[in-house]
Amino acid sequence: MLNLVAKRNWxxxxxxxILIPGMISLLVPPRLKPGIEFTSGTTFSFRYAEPAxxxxxxxxxxxxxxxxxxxxxxGDNTFLVTTTELEGSSxxxxxxxxxPSEKEELESQLxxxxxxxxxxxxxxxxxxxEFASVSASVSREIGINAAYAVGLSALAITLYIxxxxxxxxxxMRYGVSAVVALLHDVVLVIGIFSILGKFFDxxxxxxxxxxxxTVVGFSVHDSIVVFDRIRENVAAGQIRSYPDVVxxxxxxxxxxxxxxxxxxxxxxxxxxxLGGDSIRDFLLALLIGVITGxxxxxxxxxxxxxxxxxxxxxxxxxxxxGQRATARPAEVxxx
Numbered sequence: 001m002l003n004l005v006a007k008r009n010w011x012x013x014x015x016x017x018i019l020i021p022g023m024i025s026l027l028v029p030p031r032l033k034p035g036i037e038f039t040s041g042t043t044f045s046f047r048y049a050e051p052a053x054x055x056x057x058x059x060x061x062x063x064x065x066x067x068x069x070x071x072x073x074x075g076d077n078t079f080l081v082t083t084t085e086l087e088g089s090s091x092x093x094x095x096x097x098x099x100p101s102e103k104e105e106l107e108s109q110l111x112x113x114x115x116x117x118x119x120x121x122x123x124x125x126x127x128x129x130e131f132a133s134v135s136a137s138v139s140r141e142i143g144i145n146a147a148y149a150v151g152l153s154a155l156a157i158t159l160y161i162x163x164x165x166x167x168x169x170x171x172m173r174y175g176v177s178a179v180v181a182l183l184h185d186v187v188l189v190i191g192i193f194s195i196l197g198k199f200f201d202x203x204x205x206x207x208x209x210x211x212x213x214t215v216v217g218f219s220v221h222d223s224i225v226v227f228d229r230i231r232e233n234v235a236a237g238q239i240r241s242y243p244d245v246v247x248x249x250x251x252x253x254x255x256x257x258x259x260x261x262x263x264x265x266x267x268x269x270x271x272x273x274l275g276g277d278s279i280r281d282f283l284l285a286l287l288i289g290v291i292t293g294x295x296x297x298x299x300x301x302x303x304x305x306x307x308x309x310x311x312x313x314x315x316x317x318x319x320x321x322g323q324r325a326t327a328r329p330a331e332v333x334x335x
Contacts, residue, residue, distance in 0.1 A: 022191015
Protein backbone atom coordinates (compact mmCIF):
# COMPACT_ATOMS: atom_id res chain seq x y z
CA MET A 1 0.00 0.00 0.00
CA LEU A 2 1.26 3.47 -0.90
CA ASN A 3 2.47 5.21 2.26
CA LEU A 4 1.94 8.95 1.76
CA VAL A 5 2.23 9.84 5.44
CA ALA A 6 5.77 8.47 5.65
CA LYS A 7 6.77 11.00 2.96
CA ARG A 8 5.21 13.99 4.71
CA ASN A 9 8.52 15.84 5.11
CA TRP A 10 8.94 15.79 1.32
CA UNK A 11 5.52 17.38 0.91
CA UNK A 12 6.47 20.07 3.44
CA UNK A 13 9.66 20.73 1.48
CA UNK A 14 7.75 20.95 -1.82
CA UNK A 15 5.31 23.47 -0.33
CA UNK A 16 8.16 25.51 1.13
CA UNK A 17 9.92 25.69 -2.24
CA ILE A 18 6.67 26.71 -3.96
CA LEU A 19 5.98 29.42 -1.37
CA ILE A 20 9.47 30.96 -1.43
CA PRO A 21 9.18 33.02 -4.69
CA GLY A 22 5.88 34.58 -3.61
CA MET A 23 7.15 35.33 -0.09
CA ILE A 24 10.26 37.01 -1.52
CA SER A 25 8.03 39.05 -3.86
CA LEU A 26 5.88 40.11 -0.89
CA LEU A 27 9.00 41.44 0.84
CA VAL A 28 9.84 43.67 -2.14
CA PRO A 29 7.69 46.81 -2.39
CA PRO A 30 5.20 47.29 -3.84
CA ARG A 31 4.04 44.03 -2.31
CA LEU A 32 0.81 43.94 -4.31
CA LYS A 33 -0.71 46.08 -7.05
CA PRO A 34 -3.96 47.30 -5.47
CA GLY A 35 -7.03 48.25 -7.47
CA ILE A 36 -8.99 51.42 -6.89
CA GLU A 37 -10.97 49.79 -4.08
CA PHE A 38 -7.79 49.87 -1.99
CA THR A 39 -6.09 53.02 -3.30
CA SER A 40 -8.92 55.37 -4.35
CA GLY A 41 -9.68 56.13 -7.97
CA THR A 42 -12.33 55.95 -10.67
CA THR A 43 -13.46 53.31 -13.13
CA PHE A 44 -15.80 53.91 -16.03
CA SER A 45 -16.85 52.05 -19.13
CA PHE A 46 -18.11 53.19 -22.52
CA ARG A 47 -18.82 51.80 -25.95
CA TYR A 48 -17.88 53.41 -29.25
CA ALA A 49 -20.02 53.27 -32.37
CA GLU A 50 -17.00 52.60 -34.58
CA PRO A 51 -14.19 50.04 -34.06
CA ALA A 52 -11.32 51.14 -31.81
CA UNK A 53 -8.33 49.46 -30.15
CA UNK A 54 -6.93 49.63 -26.63
CA UNK A 55 -3.87 51.50 -27.90
CA UNK A 56 -5.97 54.14 -29.63
CA UNK A 57 -8.10 54.77 -26.54
CA UNK A 58 -4.96 54.84 -24.39
CA UNK A 59 -3.39 57.48 -26.66
CA UNK A 60 -6.54 59.62 -26.53
CA UNK A 61 -6.59 59.50 -22.71
CA UNK A 62 -2.87 60.37 -22.59
CA UNK A 63 -3.52 63.42 -24.80
CA UNK A 64 -6.30 64.46 -22.41
CA UNK A 65 -3.89 64.31 -19.43
CA UNK A 66 -4.60 60.79 -18.16
CA UNK A 67 -1.24 59.14 -18.92
CA UNK A 68 -1.59 56.64 -16.05
CA UNK A 69 -5.05 55.42 -17.07
CA UNK A 70 -5.48 51.67 -17.62
CA UNK A 71 -7.62 50.58 -20.55
CA UNK A 72 -9.18 47.14 -20.93
CA UNK A 73 -11.30 45.94 -23.80
CA UNK A 74 -14.31 43.99 -22.54
CA GLY A 75 -15.53 42.99 -25.99
CA ASP A 76 -18.10 44.38 -28.43
CA ASN A 77 -16.10 47.63 -28.83
CA THR A 78 -16.57 48.39 -25.11
CA PHE A 79 -13.74 49.66 -22.89
CA LEU A 80 -13.17 49.69 -19.15
CA VAL A 81 -10.89 52.50 -17.90
CA THR A 82 -9.27 52.85 -14.47
CA THR A 83 -7.75 56.22 -13.54
CA THR A 84 -7.27 58.66 -10.68
CA GLU A 85 -10.31 59.82 -8.73
CA LEU A 86 -12.66 62.07 -10.72
CA GLU A 87 -15.46 64.25 -9.44
CA GLY A 88 -18.81 62.77 -10.39
CA SER A 89 -20.81 66.00 -10.41
CA SER A 90 -20.15 69.65 -9.72
CA UNK A 91 -21.90 71.70 -7.08
CA UNK A 92 -24.66 74.03 -8.25
CA UNK A 93 -23.62 77.66 -7.67
CA UNK A 94 -26.14 80.11 -6.15
CA UNK A 95 -26.21 82.15 -9.36
CA UNK A 96 -25.76 80.94 -12.94
CA UNK A 97 -25.47 77.48 -14.48
CA UNK A 98 -23.38 74.72 -12.90
CA UNK A 99 -19.89 74.20 -14.23
CA PRO A 100 -19.25 70.80 -15.83
CA SER A 101 -17.64 68.24 -13.55
CA GLU A 102 -14.49 66.28 -14.43
CA LYS A 103 -16.69 63.34 -15.35
CA GLU A 104 -18.84 65.39 -17.67
CA GLU A 105 -15.83 67.02 -19.31
CA LEU A 106 -14.23 63.64 -19.94
CA GLU A 107 -17.48 62.24 -21.33
CA SER A 108 -17.67 65.16 -23.75
CA GLN A 109 -14.04 64.84 -24.84
CA LEU A 110 -14.03 61.07 -25.31
CA UNK A 111 -17.40 61.16 -27.05
CA UNK A 112 -15.87 63.11 -29.97
CA UNK A 113 -13.98 60.05 -31.23
CA UNK A 114 -14.97 56.94 -33.22
CA UNK A 115 -18.52 58.01 -33.97
CA UNK A 116 -19.39 58.84 -30.36
CA UNK A 117 -20.78 56.73 -27.54
CA UNK A 118 -23.54 54.16 -27.84
CA UNK A 119 -25.35 52.40 -25.02
CA UNK A 120 -25.66 48.63 -24.52
CA UNK A 121 -28.52 48.56 -27.05
CA UNK A 122 -26.44 50.37 -29.67
CA UNK A 123 -28.36 53.66 -29.34
CA UNK A 124 -26.38 56.96 -29.40
CA UNK A 125 -25.67 58.45 -25.95
CA UNK A 126 -23.44 61.08 -24.38
CA UNK A 127 -22.77 59.30 -21.08
CA UNK A 128 -20.59 56.47 -19.81
CA UNK A 129 -22.26 53.09 -19.43
CA GLU A 130 -20.89 52.72 -15.88
CA PHE A 131 -19.08 55.12 -13.57
CA ALA A 132 -17.75 54.41 -10.07
CA SER A 133 -15.42 56.41 -7.86
CA VAL A 134 -13.81 55.33 -4.56
CA SER A 135 -12.27 57.82 -2.12
CA ALA A 136 -9.16 57.15 -0.04
CA SER A 137 -11.17 56.81 3.22
CA VAL A 138 -13.52 54.25 1.67
CA SER A 139 -10.61 52.27 0.22
CA ARG A 140 -8.96 52.04 3.66
CA GLU A 141 -12.23 50.80 5.15
CA ILE A 142 -12.55 48.12 2.44
CA GLY A 143 -9.01 46.91 3.14
CA ILE A 144 -9.64 46.68 6.90
CA ASN A 145 -12.95 44.87 6.39
CA ALA A 146 -11.30 42.40 4.00
CA ALA A 147 -8.64 41.56 6.62
CA TYR A 148 -11.35 41.13 9.27
CA ALA A 149 -13.33 38.84 6.97
CA VAL A 150 -10.39 36.47 6.41
CA GLY A 151 -9.42 36.50 10.11
CA LEU A 152 -12.95 35.83 11.35
CA SER A 153 -13.37 33.06 8.77
CA ALA A 154 -10.24 31.30 10.08
CA LEU A 155 -11.45 31.62 13.70
CA ALA A 156 -14.96 30.39 12.88
CA ILE A 157 -13.55 27.42 10.94
CA THR A 158 -11.31 26.40 13.85
CA LEU A 159 -14.16 26.56 16.36
CA TYR A 160 -16.60 24.74 14.09
CA ILE A 161 -14.24 21.84 13.34
CA UNK A 162 -13.32 21.61 17.03
CA UNK A 163 -17.03 21.30 17.86
CA UNK A 164 -17.83 18.93 14.95
CA UNK A 165 -15.00 16.55 15.92
CA UNK A 166 -15.53 16.88 19.69
CA UNK A 167 -15.91 13.09 20.05
CA UNK A 168 -12.41 12.52 18.66
CA UNK A 169 -9.38 12.88 20.97
CA UNK A 170 -7.53 16.21 20.54
CA UNK A 171 -10.33 17.60 18.36
CA MET A 172 -8.84 21.13 18.44
CA ARG A 173 -5.89 19.83 16.44
CA TYR A 174 -8.19 19.07 13.52
CA GLY A 175 -9.36 22.68 13.42
CA VAL A 176 -5.86 24.10 13.68
CA SER A 177 -4.59 21.72 10.98
CA ALA A 178 -7.34 22.88 8.62
CA VAL A 179 -6.40 26.52 9.28
CA VAL A 180 -2.70 25.73 8.63
CA ALA A 181 -3.68 24.35 5.21
CA LEU A 182 -5.92 27.37 4.66
CA LEU A 183 -3.06 29.78 5.44
CA HIS A 184 -0.83 27.81 3.07
CA ASP A 185 -3.37 28.38 0.28
CA VAL A 186 -3.89 32.07 1.07
CA VAL A 187 -0.16 32.85 1.22
CA LEU A 188 0.47 30.95 -2.02
CA VAL A 189 -2.28 32.78 -3.94
CA ILE A 190 -1.27 36.19 -2.56
CA GLY A 191 2.39 35.47 -3.39
CA ILE A 192 1.55 34.52 -6.97
CA PHE A 193 -0.54 37.69 -7.39
CA SER A 194 2.34 39.71 -5.97
CA ILE A 195 4.58 38.33 -8.73
CA LEU A 196 1.88 38.84 -11.39
CA GLY A 197 1.35 42.41 -10.19
CA LYS A 198 5.03 43.25 -10.59
CA PHE A 199 5.45 41.71 -14.04
CA PHE A 200 1.95 41.79 -15.63
CA ASP A 201 0.15 44.63 -13.77
CA UNK A 202 -2.43 42.23 -12.30
CA UNK A 203 -4.40 44.11 -9.63
CA UNK A 204 -5.83 43.02 -6.30
CA UNK A 205 -9.43 44.21 -5.96
CA UNK A 206 -12.70 43.20 -4.32
CA UNK A 207 -13.07 40.36 -6.83
CA UNK A 208 -9.77 39.02 -5.48
CA UNK A 209 -11.09 39.13 -1.90
CA UNK A 210 -14.22 37.29 -3.06
CA UNK A 211 -12.03 34.65 -4.73
CA UNK A 212 -9.91 34.29 -1.58
CA UNK A 213 -12.97 33.70 0.62
CA THR A 214 -14.20 31.14 -1.91
CA VAL A 215 -10.80 29.43 -1.82
CA VAL A 216 -10.92 29.39 1.99
CA GLY A 217 -14.29 27.63 1.91
CA PHE A 218 -13.17 25.14 -0.74
CA SER A 219 -9.93 24.31 1.08
CA VAL A 220 -11.70 23.68 4.38
CA HIS A 221 -14.42 21.64 2.67
CA ASP A 222 -11.83 19.27 1.21
CA SER A 223 -9.96 19.02 4.53
CA ILE A 224 -13.17 18.16 6.41
CA VAL A 225 -13.92 15.34 3.95
CA VAL A 226 -10.54 13.76 4.75
CA PHE A 227 -10.88 14.42 8.49
CA ASP A 228 -14.33 12.85 8.56
CA ARG A 229 -12.97 9.66 7.02
CA ILE A 230 -10.13 9.68 9.61
CA ARG A 231 -12.75 9.98 12.37
CA GLU A 232 -14.69 7.02 10.97
CA ASN A 233 -11.58 4.84 10.71
CA VAL A 234 -10.44 5.81 14.21
CA ALA A 235 -13.88 4.87 15.58
CA ALA A 236 -13.80 1.55 13.71
CA GLY A 237 -10.55 0.66 15.51
CA GLN A 238 -9.38 -1.72 12.79
CA ILE A 239 -6.03 0.03 12.31
CA ARG A 240 -3.83 0.47 15.35
CA SER A 241 -1.30 3.07 14.25
CA TYR A 242 -2.59 6.64 13.88
CA PRO A 243 -0.32 7.39 10.86
CA ASP A 244 -1.70 4.26 9.20
CA VAL A 245 -5.27 5.42 9.89
CA VAL A 246 -4.55 8.79 8.25
CA UNK A 247 -2.77 7.17 5.31
CA UNK A 248 -5.64 4.73 4.75
CA UNK A 249 -8.17 7.58 4.95
CA UNK A 250 -6.19 9.64 2.43
CA UNK A 251 -6.12 6.80 -0.06
CA UNK A 252 -9.87 6.33 0.36
CA UNK A 253 -10.74 10.01 -0.26
CA UNK A 254 -7.96 11.15 -2.60
CA UNK A 255 -9.70 10.01 -5.80
CA UNK A 256 -12.92 11.76 -4.81
CA UNK A 257 -11.07 15.00 -3.96
CA UNK A 258 -9.08 15.03 -7.20
CA UNK A 259 -12.11 14.24 -9.38
CA UNK A 260 -14.23 16.97 -7.76
CA UNK A 261 -11.45 19.52 -8.15
CA UNK A 262 -10.77 18.51 -11.73
CA UNK A 263 -14.37 19.18 -12.75
CA UNK A 264 -14.19 22.62 -11.13
CA UNK A 265 -10.85 23.37 -12.79
CA UNK A 266 -12.31 22.55 -16.22
CA UNK A 267 -15.25 24.89 -15.57
CA UNK A 268 -12.95 27.74 -14.48
CA UNK A 269 -10.66 27.21 -17.48
CA UNK A 270 -13.68 27.42 -19.79
CA UNK A 271 -14.69 30.73 -18.22
CA UNK A 272 -11.11 32.01 -18.46
CA UNK A 273 -11.02 31.23 -22.18
CA LEU A 274 -14.54 32.42 -23.03
CA GLY A 275 -15.26 35.06 -20.37
CA GLY A 276 -14.44 38.76 -20.45
CA ASP A 277 -11.43 40.60 -19.04
CA SER A 278 -13.46 42.04 -16.18
CA ILE A 279 -13.60 38.68 -14.32
CA ARG A 280 -10.25 37.31 -15.53
CA ASP A 281 -8.30 38.09 -12.34
CA PHE A 282 -11.10 36.66 -10.18
CA LEU A 283 -11.08 33.41 -12.17
CA LEU A 284 -7.28 33.24 -12.06
CA ALA A 285 -7.25 33.55 -8.26
CA LEU A 286 -10.01 30.95 -8.07
CA LEU A 287 -8.11 28.55 -10.35
CA ILE A 288 -4.88 28.81 -8.35
CA GLY A 289 -6.80 28.50 -5.08
CA VAL A 290 -8.72 25.40 -6.15
CA ILE A 291 -5.53 23.63 -7.23
CA THR A 292 -3.55 24.52 -4.11
CA GLY A 293 -6.61 23.85 -1.90
CA UNK A 294 -6.86 20.31 -3.23
CA UNK A 295 -3.14 19.79 -2.68
CA UNK A 296 -3.14 21.22 0.84
CA UNK A 297 -6.17 19.26 2.03
CA UNK A 298 -4.42 16.01 1.15
CA UNK A 299 -0.72 16.76 1.62
CA UNK A 300 -0.66 19.54 4.23
CA UNK A 301 -3.69 19.40 6.57
CA UNK A 302 -3.63 15.65 7.16
CA UNK A 303 0.17 15.50 7.27
CA UNK A 304 0.32 18.32 9.81
CA UNK A 305 -2.25 16.46 11.91
CA UNK A 306 0.02 13.39 11.97
CA UNK A 307 3.08 15.54 12.67
CA UNK A 308 1.33 17.06 15.68
CA UNK A 309 -0.11 13.79 16.97
CA UNK A 310 3.25 12.03 16.66
CA UNK A 311 5.10 14.80 18.48
CA UNK A 312 7.42 15.56 15.56
CA UNK A 313 7.54 19.31 16.27
CA UNK A 314 8.58 19.04 19.96
CA UNK A 315 11.07 16.33 18.96
CA UNK A 316 12.58 18.59 16.31
CA UNK A 317 12.69 21.50 18.76
CA UNK A 318 14.47 19.37 21.41
CA UNK A 319 16.96 18.21 18.79
CA UNK A 320 17.73 21.81 17.75
CA UNK A 321 18.01 23.11 21.31
CA GLY A 322 20.01 20.02 22.33
CA GLN A 323 22.50 20.62 19.54
CA ARG A 324 22.90 24.22 20.67
CA ALA A 325 23.38 23.15 24.27
CA THR A 326 26.09 20.62 23.35
CA ALA A 327 27.75 23.12 21.01
CA ARG A 328 28.28 25.73 23.75
CA PRO A 329 30.51 23.59 26.05
CA ALA A 330 32.57 22.60 23.02
CA GLU A 331 33.06 26.28 22.13
CA VAL A 332 34.07 27.11 25.71
CA UNK A 333 36.59 24.23 25.75
CA UNK A 334 38.06 25.37 22.44
CA UNK A 335 38.63 28.86 23.89
